Amino acid sequence: MPRLATRCICCETQALDRQPAVLMPFVAERALGWQACEITADWGLRSIPTGWAQPLCASLHCPDCGCLFLDMRFDSEEMGRLYSGYRGPAYEAERERHEPGYTAVNRRLLGGDAHIPAVEAFLCPWLPASPAVLDWGGDSGLNTPLRTQASRHDVLDISGRSLVAGAHAVNTPQGPYDLIVLAHVLEHVPEPDALLRDVRAAMDDATHLYVEVPFEALMRTCEADPAAWRQKRHWHEHINFFSADGLRRLLQRCGLNVRAETRHALPGSGVALGVLCRR
Numbered sequence: 668m669p670r671l672a673t674r675c676i677c678c679e680t681q682a683l684d685r686q687p688a689v690l691m692p693f694v695a696e697r698a699l700g701w702q703a704c705e706i707t708a709d710w711g712l713r714s715i716p717t718g719w720a721q722p723l724c725a726s727l728h729c730p731d732c733g734c735l736f737l738d739m740r741f742d743s744e745e746m747g748r749l750y751s752g753y754r755g756p757a758y759e760a761e762r763e764r765h766e767p768g769y770t771a772v773n774r775r776l777l778g779g780d781a782h783i784p785a786v787e788a789f790l791c792p793w794l795p796a797s798p799a800v801l802d803w804g805g806d807s808g809l810n811t812p813l814r815t816q817a818s819r820h821d822v823l824d825i826s827g828r829s830l831v832a833g834a835h836a837v838n839t840p841q842g843p844y845d846l847i848v849l850a851h852v853l854e855h856v857p858e859p860d861a862l863l864r865d866v867r868a869a870m871d872d873a874t875h876l877y878v879e880v881p882f883e884a885l886m887r888t889c890e891a892d893p894a895a896w897r898q899k900r901h902w903h904e905h906i907n908f909f910s911a912d913g914l915r916r917l918l919q920r921c922g923l924n925v926r927a928e929t930r931h932a933l934p935g936s937g938v939a940l941g942v943l944c945r946r
Contacts, residue, residue: 670739670740670742670789670857671738671739671740672727672736672737672739672740673731674717674735674739675727675731675732675734675736675913676736676858676859676860676917677729677732677734677859677909677910677913677914677916677917677920678729678731678732678734678823678913678916678917678920679920680729680730680731680732680811682701682730682840683727683728683729683730684727684728684729684730684896685721685725685726685728685738686725686726686897686900687724687726687775687900688723688724688725688726688737688899688900688901688902689721689722689723689727689900689901689902690721690722690723690724690737690739690901690902691765691901691902691903692721692722692765693761693762693765693766693903694749694903694904695721695722695774695901696765697747697748697749697761698745698749698859699722699745699758700746701722703719703720703721703722704719704720705717705718705719705720706718706719706720706773709921720868723738724738724902725737725738726738726897726899726900726902728896728897729913730893732910732912732913733886733889733893733896733910733912733913734907734908734909734910734913734917735885735886735889735896735899735907735908735910736907736908737902737906737907739857739902739906740857740858741857741906742857744768746825746856746857747825749904750825750826750855751825751826751827752808752826752827752828753806753826753828754773754776754777754826754828755826755828759773767779775934777809779809779810780810780933781933781934782931782932782933782934782939783810783812785931785932786812786850786877786879786931786941787812787813788877788926789929789931789941789943790812790813790846790877790943791813792811793926793927793943794845794846794875795845796816796916797808797816797817797818798813798816798817798818798844798845798846799817799818799819799821799842799843799844799845799846800812800813800814800817800820800821800844800845800846800847800848801818801821801822801823801837801840801841801842801844801846801847801848801869802814802820802821802822802823802824802834802847802848802850803823803824803840803847803848803849803852803866803869804823804824804825804849804850804851804852805822805823805824805834805848805850806822806826806828807822807823807828807829807830807831807834808820808822808830808831808833808834809831810850811834811848812829812846812848812850813846814834814879815831815833815942819835819844820833820835821832821834821835821836821837821840821841822834822835822836822837823837823838823839824836825835825839840869841869842869842870842871842874843873843874844869844870844874844903844911845873845874845875845877846874846875846876846877847866847869847870847874847875847876847877848876848877849862849863849866849876849877849878849879850877850878850879850895851879851880851881851939853878853880853907853909853914853917854880854881854906854907854908854909855904855905855906855907856906857906857916859907860917860920860921863917863918863921863923867921867922867923867946870945870946871946872945872946874945874946875943875944875945876923876943876944876945877941877942877943877944878918878941878942878943878944879913879931879939879940879941880907880914880939880940881905881933881937881938881939881940882904882911882930882938882939882940883908883910884936884937885898885899885908886908886909886910887938890908890910909940911928911940914940914942915928915942918942918944922946923944923945923946924944924945925942925943925944926943926944926945927942927943928940928942928943929941929943
C-alpha cells in the first residue's frame with residue numbers, strides 16, 4: 668500500500684480535515700497497477716451495492732495554512748512508473764485511452780509555455796546578464812527561463828526526454844549556479860520538503876531559487892471561501908494543491924528565505940504562483 672500522509676506537507680500541522688475522493692484511473696493504473704472494477708450481483712456481496720468501484724483515496728486539507736493534498740504519498744518506484752517517458756508517445760497513448768482528447772492537449776503543452784517571457788522579466792533584475800542555470804525537473808529544457816542567454820543550461824530530470832539545443836543533462840547538480848529553477852514540480856512530488864532540502868544543498872550564498880507551482884482554480888476560490896476545498900473529490904497527477912501561505916511556509920521550513928513573489932497568467936484561465944528565494 669502507498670504511504671498515507673499524517674501531517675501537512677507544508678506546515679506539518681497534524682490536525683487535518685479529511686474527506687473521501689477517488690484516484691483517477693490513469694494514475695491508479697500506471698503508478699499502482701490498480702483498475703476500476705464493476706461489482707455485480709454474482710459477487711454475492713450482501714452489504715455492498717452493485718456498481719463501479721473506483722480506486723479510493725482521500726483529500727486532506729490543512730486548516731492552518733490552507734494546503735490541500737492527496738493522502739497517498741507514492742514511493743520512488745511508483746513515481747518512476749508514473750513519470751517514465753513523461754508526455755512521450757507511449758505515455759500519450761496510454762493516457763489517451765483513459766482520457767480521450769489528451770493527445771491534443773499534450774501537443775499544445777509540448778509547444779512551450781507562453782508565460783516564460785513574464786517569468787524572465789521577473790527574474791532579470793536579480794541575476795547577472797548571462798546566468799548559469801539549472802532547471803531541476805525541467806523536462807526537455809524548453810521552458811527554462813533565460814536559457815537563450817544563459818552561460819550554462821543544465822537540466823536534471825527523470826523523464827528521459829531529449830533536450831533542446833544548448834541544454835545539458837545532469838544526474839546531479841554541477842554548480843555553482845546563479846539560478847536554480849523548480850517550476851511545476853512540487854505539485855507532483857510526494858515529499859516536497861525533502862526535494863527542497865536537496866535543492867537547497869545545491870545552492871550557495873549567491874544562488875537564487877525560482878519556485879513556480881500552479882495556483883489551482885480551487886485554491887483561488889478558497890482565498891474567499893475556505894470551505895470550498897470540499898469540492899475536491901478526485902486526484903490526478905497534481906497531488907499537492909498549494910495555497911500562497913502554504914507554499915511560503917514550506918519554503919521557510921526548508922531553510923529558504925523568500926525574496927520576492929509573483930503571479931503569472933497561464934493560457935486559458937490558469938494562474939501560476941512564483942516565489943524567488945535565497946539560502
